Amino acid sequence: MLIASLLVASFVIFGAMYLAPGNPISALSGGRSLPPDSIRVLEARYHLNDPFFTQYWYWLTGALHGNLGISIVLRENVSTLIASRIWTTAGLVLYASLLILVAGIGLGVLAGLRPGILDTSALVVSAISAAIPAFVAAIVLIIVFAVKLGWLPAFGNGAGLLDEIKHFTLPAVALAISSMAIVARVTRASVREESVREHVQTAISRGLPRRHVIRRHVLRNAAIPITTVSGITIASLIAVAAVVEVAFGLNGLGAYLVQSAQSKDLAVVQGISLVLVTAFVLVNVAVDVLYSLLDPRVALGTRAQ
Amino acid sequence: MATPAPLLEVEGLSVRLEVEGVRRPVLRDVSLSLDRGEALGLVGESGSGKSMTARAIDRLLPAGAEVTGTVRFEGTDVGALSGTALRRYRGRVAMVFQDPRAHVNPVRRIGDFMTEALRMNQGISVRDAERRAVEMLGEVGIANGARRLRQYPHELSGGLLQRVMIATALLTEPALLLADEPTTALDVTTQADVMAILDALRREFDLALVFITHDLDLAAAVCDRTAVMYAGQIVEIHASSRLHDDPLHPYTAALAAARPDITRTARRLQAIAGRPLSSFEAPADECAFAPRCGYAQTACRERLPELVRLNGGVSRCVRAHELRSMLGRARG
Amino acid sequence: MSSAPVASTDVVIGRSRRPLPIVTLLRATGPVGIASAVVIAAATFIAAFGWLLAPYDANLTNLTNTFVGPTGGHLLGFDVQGRDVLSRLLAGAWTSMLGPLAVVGICITVGTVLAVTAAWRRGATDAVVSSGLDVLFAFPAILLAVLAAAVFGAGLLAASIAIAIAYTPYVARVLRGAALRERSRPYVAALEVQGASATTICLRHLVPNIMPLIVAQATILFGYAMVDLAAISYLGLGVQPPNANWGVMIAENQSGILEGTTLPALSAGIAIVVVVVAFNLLGERLFENTRKGR
Numbered sequence: 001m002l003i004a005s006l007l008v009a010s011f012v013i014f015g016a017m018y019l020a021p022g023n024p025i026s027a028l029s030g031g032r033s034l035p036p037d038s039i040r041v042l043e044a045r046y047h048l049n050d051p052f053f054t055q056y057w058y059w060l061t062g063a064l065h066g067n068l069g070i071s072i073v074l075r076e077n078v079s080t081l082i083a084s085r086i087w088t089t090a091g092l093v094l095y096a097s098l099l100i101l102v103a104g105i106g107l108g109v110l111a112g113l114r115p116g117i118l119d120t121s122a123l124v125v126s127a128i129s130a131a132i133p134a135f136v137a138a139i140v141l142i143i144v145f146a147v148k149l150g151w152l153p154a155f156g157n158g159a160g161l162l163d164e165i166k167h168f169t170l171p172a173v174a175l176a177i178s179s180m181a182i183v184a185r186v187t188r189a190s191v192r193e194e195s196v197r198e199h200v201q202t203a204i205s206r207g208l209p210r211r212h213v214i215r216r217h218v219l220r221n222a223a224i225p226i227t228t229v230s231g232i233t234i235a236s237l238i239a240v241a242a243v244v245e246v247a248f249g250l251n252g253l254g255a256y257l258v259q260s261a262q263s264k265d266l267a268v269v270q271g272i273s274l275v276l277v278t279a280f281v282l283v284n285v286a287v288d289v290l291y292s293l294l295d296p297r298v299a300l301g302t303r304a305q
Numbered sequence: 306m307a308t309p310a311p312l313l314e315v316e317g318l319s320v321r322l323e324v325e326g327v328r329r330p331v332l333r334d335v336s337l338s339l340d341r342g343e344a345l346g347l348v349g350e351s352g353s354g355k356s357m358t359a360r361a362i363d364r365l366l367p368a369g370a371e372v373t374g375t376v377r378f379e380g381t382d383v384g385a386l387s388g389t390a391l392r393r394y395r396g397r398v399a400m401v402f403q404d405p406r407a408h409v410n411p412v413r414r415i416g417d418f419m420t421e422a423l424r425m426n427q428g429i430s431v432r433d434a435e436r437r438a439v440e441m442l443g444e445v446g447i448a449n450g451a452r453r454l455r456q457y458p459h460e461l462s463g464g465l466l467q468r469v470m471i472a473t474a475l476l477t478e479p480a481l482l483l484a485d486e487p488t489t490a491l492d493v494t495t496q497a498d499v500m501a502i503l504d505a506l507r508r509e510f511d512l513a514l515v516f517i518t519h520d521l522d523l524a525a526a527v528c529d530r531t532a533v534m535y536a537g538q539i540v541e542i543h544a545s546s547r548l549h550d551d552p553l554h555p556y557t558a559a560l561a562a563a564r565p566d567i568t569r570t571a572r573r574l575q576a577i578a579g580r581p582l583s584s585f586e587a588p589a590d591e592c593a594f595a596p597r598c599g600y601a602q603t604a605c606r607e608r609l610p611e612l613v614r615l616n617g618g619v620s621r622c623v624r625a626h627e628l629r630s631m632l633g634r635a636r637g
Numbered sequence: 638m639s640s641a642p643v644a645s646t647d648v649v650i651g652r653s654r655r656p657l658p659i660v661t662l663l664r665a666t667g668p669v670g671i672a673s674a675v676v677i678a679a680a681t682f683i684a685a686f687g688w689l690l691a692p693y694d695a696n697l698t699n700l701t702n703t704f705v706g707p708t709g710g711h712l713l714g715f716d717v718q719g720r721d722v723l724s725r726l727l728a729g730a731w732t733s734m735l736g737p738l739a740v741v742g743i744c745i746t747v748g749t750v751l752a753v754t755a756a757w758r759r760g761a762t763d764a765v766v767s768s769g770l771d772v773l774f775a776f777p778a779i780l781l782a783v784l785a786a787a788v789f790g791a792g793l794l795a796a797s798i799a800i801a802i803a804y805t806p807y808v809a810r811v812l813r814g815a816a817l818r819e820r821s822r823p824y825v826a827a828l829e830v831q832g833a834s835a836t837t838i839c840l841r842h843l844v845p846n847i848m849p850l851i852v853a854q855a856t857i858l859f860g861y862a863m864v865d866l867a868a869i870s871y872l873g874l875g876v877q878p879p880n881a882n883w884g885v886m887i888a889e890n891q892s893g894i895l896e897g898t899t900l901p902a903l904s905a906g907i908a909i910v911v912v913v914v915a916f917n918l919l920g921e922r923l924f925e926n927t928r929k930g931r
Contacts, residue, residue: 005772012776013784020788027788131914133864135871136906139887143899154895198407205363206422206477207395217410224412239777243868247891258872261787269787276780295412296457 002281002288009277010063013270014056017046020266024048028266029072045069068271073263078271081256086275088157088252091164092241095172096179097234104180105226108187112222113195113214122184129181134240138174138247145170155249171248175241179233186229190222197221224294231287238280310380312513313339313362313481317374320361328371329585331357333538335374336612336619341480344507344514346524346545348560349534352583355517356403358534359483362515363400364391378481396426399474403486405466409458416454419473426477441472444509445502464495468502475506481513489518500527521548521560530618533557536593537584543618551629553620555598592623600628666922673919680912684730691724695881704890704898716901717889718879726904729881733909736797736875737862743801745855748808753839755809756816767813770806778803778865786874793866796875800865804858811854815847849927857920860913867909883909 020027025034028042043049046069047058062068068078111122132140146154158167194200195218203213242254249255253272260268292298320332332354339345349355360366362376364383376383378394386394402408409418419441420434429437439450445468447453458466467487474482484503488496504527507514518524524531525545532542533556541554552558559577579597587593592610595601602624610623622628666674683690692710702719705711713722755766778800785799786792819825820843828838844851869875870884878885883905890901 005774008772009776016784016788127918128910128914131860131864131917132910133868133913135868135884135887136910139891139894139902139906142891142894143903147894147897147899198402198404199410201365202400202402202408203410203421205365205395205398205400206426207392208422208425209392212425216413221410221412236777239779240868242779242783243872246872257783258874261783261874262791264787264790266787269784273780273784277776280777297411297459 002285006278006281009281010060010274011056013273013277014059016270017266018052032072032264063271063274068274069267071260071265071268073260073265073268078268081268082253082271082275085251085253085256088250089241089245089254092168092171092175092244092250092252093234093237095165095168096176096237096241099172099176100179100183100233100237101230103176104183105187105230107180108184108226109191109219111184112188112191113218115192126181126185130178130185132178133243134174134178135243135247137177138171138244141170141174142247157251167248168250171244171250174247175237175244179237183226183230183233187222187226190225191218194218194222224291227290227294228287231283231290235280235283235287238276238283309341311338312341312343312379313337313515314377315358315362315374316377318358318361318376319373320357320366321371322367323369324585330587330589331537331584332361333536333584333587333589334612335361335534335537335539337532337539337542339481339513339515341513342511343530344516344528346528346531347515347517347534348519348521348524348531350519350581352536352581352585353534354537354584355534356485357537357584359400359485359515359517363395363398363483365400392426396422396477397479398481398483399477399479400483401467401470401474401485401487404490405463405470406458408470409466411458413457414454415456415458415461415469418458419454419469419476422473422477437476438472441476442469444475444506445469445472446498447472464491464499467491467495467499471499471503471506475510475512478510479512481515482507483515483517485517486519487516488523503527521557522564525549533560536582536587538587538593538621539612539619540594540621541619543616543620547616547618551616553615553618553625553629554594554622555600555628556594559597559599592621600624600631665926666919670919670922673915673922676911676915677919680730680734680915683727684734687727687730691721691727693721693724695720695724695728696879697721698879704893704896704901706898707900713904714898714900716886717893722886722901722904725881725886726883726908729883729886729905730908732793732870732876732880732882733863733867733884734912736793736866737859739797740801740804740862740866741855741859743798744804744808744858745851747801748805748812749844749851751805751809752812752816753843755813756820757835757839757843759817759820763813766809770809770813773806776803778861779868782865782869783872783874786869791874791877793870793876796866796869797862800862800869804862808854808858812847812851815850816843819843819846849923853920853923853927855920856916856923860916860920863909863913863916 017024017027024046025039025042025048028046029038034042047055050058066079068082070076071078071081074081107122142154145152152170153167154170156167158164195214199221200213200217203217239254241252242257244250245252245255246258253275257269257272257276260266260272315335315337318332318335319330321328321330323329335354335358337345347355347358357366361372362383364386366372372384378398381394383394416435416438419438420429420431423429423434423437424431435451435454438454442450442453447465447468453461453469461469467490471487487503488499491499500523503514503516506512514528516524516528521531521533525548528545530542531545531548533540533554535556541552541557543551543553543557548557549561552561556577559575562575563577565571565574577597582593590609591606592598592601595605598605604623610621612619612621613625615625615629688695697720699715699719702715703717705715705719707714711721711723713726716722716725751766751770755763781803782796782799785795789795825838825843828842866875867882867884867887870882871888873885873888876882876885878889886905887902890898890905893899894902
């Protein structure tokens with residue numbers, strides 16, 4: 001199940017230490033030369049003289065208790081470094097998710113319920129938007145809204161709640177735009193499909209009001225595929241957020257992850273990867289649960305892929 | 306003494322649908338009438354237009370359908386209704402569909418499905434509506450109604466689900482029930498049960514019934530009169546009891562003869578030569594059945610036959626009068 | 638007497654008279670498909686010959702020309718280090734498309750092998766492969782690529798392999814479904830009865846018959862891989878500057894935007910979007926054709 005995936009992923013993250021050329025020490029230090037004391041500390045901390053699986057076990061249990069090692073570059077606990085940045089990433093992902101759900105599903109439902117000329121042009125726009133990578137969207141948004149129009153800032157976290165929201169807006173839009181298009185398309189297709197189903201005909205034939213039929217038969221049933229797709233796209237935001245953070249100079253986990261990868265601070269990379277993968281799996285679990293709640297025919301854990 | 310007006314009157318109903326960009330006729334000049342409490346069978350092969358007729362009566366045609374002719378229910382022109390009036394009309398006409406599993410929302414409970422119309426249209430409380438639903442389930446032979454109400458459709462078998470559909474249809478106390486092949490998707494034993502229930506309930510609630518099927522004998526068993534459709538047209542309407550002895554149209558005779566009689570042995574099964582014409586393909590200026598008809602003559606191909614009255618029934622055969630003696634029981 | 642059913646790659650008498658499969662394929666995808674195919678062909682051509690076509694040296698820096706706008710023969714102006722943007726764009730097509738090609742190559746090959754093996758053997762092998770695939774899904778591609786960069790150092794190879802590994806479970810699952818359906822077709826049983834070996838059946842009949850799906854999947858995958866690899870290069874963990882690459886170009890020239898020079902970064906971005914959209918559109922249509930049964 002998903003827990004198994006998480007374990008396998010954590011194993012990969014841990015095992016990366018051994019995949020690197022050279023020994024684990026050089027991987028952890030990122031190729032820097034270390035004084036013998038530091039080497040001894042590392043050996044003790046990671047139990048490097050123990051068999052492989054014991055090391056993994058120590059590492060994993062340590063991680064569950066919040067101990068993710070020490071950054072070679074900053075000489076601080078990885079967990080502290082993560083904690084100070086996690087809300088930036090979380091805020092960004094939440095903001096983008098909100099946009100996706102409200103705009104994506106909203107537009108999709110409107111397009112699904114009302115066939116019209118707006119429809120075909122909307123399809124073309126959504127096909128193109130769906131293909132725009134977040135960092136390209138970032139560039140375009142910076143050009144249009146930050147430089148040309150000067151409405152919104154293009155860099156940094158901002159200070160204070162309102163200012164932060166302003167600073168996070170362009171990044172959130174950049175992050176959300178391609179997902180919004182995908183969700184809107186799937187929503188429209190699902191709504192269209194449901195509205196011609198036989199059980200909807202039954203409801204109409206019984207003289208039920210149109211609003212009621214749409215709400216409780218079309219939308220309620222279309223919610224199933226819509227939830228699945230929304231969930232998957234939101235989960236994917238977790239990884240792409242890194243790119244957006246870098247583009248907009250946000251001080252989040254993703255940007256720090258990239259920095260650490262560049263400076264070969266493996267402990268930090270491992271720590272952040274673990275956190276992100278866990279978040280990813282948790283979102284998928286939430287989607288599974290939601291799906292089984294929405295569709296009584298499906299038992300938990302058997303979501304159709 | 307004036308005869309009471311018929312409950313349902315269909316006059317000259319013709320429907321055209323857009324199929325792959327071309328407007329094609331699905332119903333041509335369909336006319337029939339139904340009195341209160343009367344059962345009319347509507348028999349035909351696939352593509353004959355029988356489902357379309359029922360849908361046209363309930364105003365359930367797909368968007369973009371072109372409708373000419375009138376459907377009158379209790380004297381009111383159904384085609385002119387809209388909004389609340391249309392919904393109220395639909396509340397008085399109940400429809401039972403062919404495939405119960407596709408026609409019941411799979412994510413809602415049975416109780417929700419059954420009581421929906423009562424709660425929404427008639428403002429009845431949930432408790433009262435559920436009480437009535439349980440009673441009606443009892444009428445269709447489903448015990449333990451309260452438990453069934455909590456279940457989901459996928460937990461019920463096809464036969465059970467169809468009975469639920471029938472019970473639901475009757476809950477709103479409609480004046481007319483349109484049953485579109487209600488037993489075709491069921492196995493034979495369940496078929497018999499459901500038919501019996503339908504028949505009994507119809508009489509109990511004094512419902513008018515339009516019973517759609519491809520089985521001539523099944524229709525005859527349940528309905529006072531039977532209408533036969535071919536290629537989107539009505540070709541005969543007659544009292545069910547007279548269908549075998551005195552069919553008014555060669556097609557009806559052929560249908561009746563084609564059914565194997567288990568009390569006799571015959572050298573060959575009688576089939577109708579050729580294949581059934583769908584309403585799309587039917588020509589507009591000659592008898593649609595002529596190519597397959599053993600009695601066709603030049604007159605049959607000259608123009609579209611009109612419906613003529615004879616012997617208390619109706620026939621769309623140019624030679625109806627002549628052929629009367631020949632058509633019945635022609636299986637000697 | 639051979640009664641083997643005709644597989645699409647069987648040599649049939651008269652095959653030389655049939656139009657090339659690629660032409661029939663394109664005809665089946667409509668004007669949008671054809672337009673996309675043209676764009677893809679153009680991009681491929683530029684990738685292969687961009688360095689020849691470039692009017693100027695893509696690597697020649699001249700810091701006095703930093704972010705100068707379009708003048709004279711320099712249609713798109715100069716970038717952050719005074720290099721001609723157009724030349725750099727043309728030269729950058731190569732690395733921008735090579736990575737995705739490698740990713741797709743690996744994914745499709747490995748994915749097909751896994752899918753066909755699982756579908757052919759069914760039973761325990763299938764269960765193991767399927768669970769294995771299900772369990773591997775937890776790694777988003779970009780994350781795996783960043784991890785790879787931290788361990789092996791930044792570079793196109795490590796990033797491409799990492800992304801390929803991340804995509805393979807998904808591809809294998811899709812192909813497995815199709816392979817399973819194909820495997821249960823009657824002609825497979827007929828061939829087995831005739832004594833054909835498993836490898837022969839799979840290679841000469843099963844795989845060719847799911848080829849349209851494989852091609853559709855590969856096309857869509859190329860688009861995704863291109864986006865992810867460009868992102869990795871943008872982050873500085875893929876293709877390294879001063880090598881020309883569209884993702885790198887966006888990163889390098891982003892600073893110019895705040896000064897008002899948008900062309901260097903924007904043109905690279907547009908190049909990426911145009912090619913990705915072409916692959917997506919074509920891939921989707923090919924995919925729908927497989928649903929319709931060609």
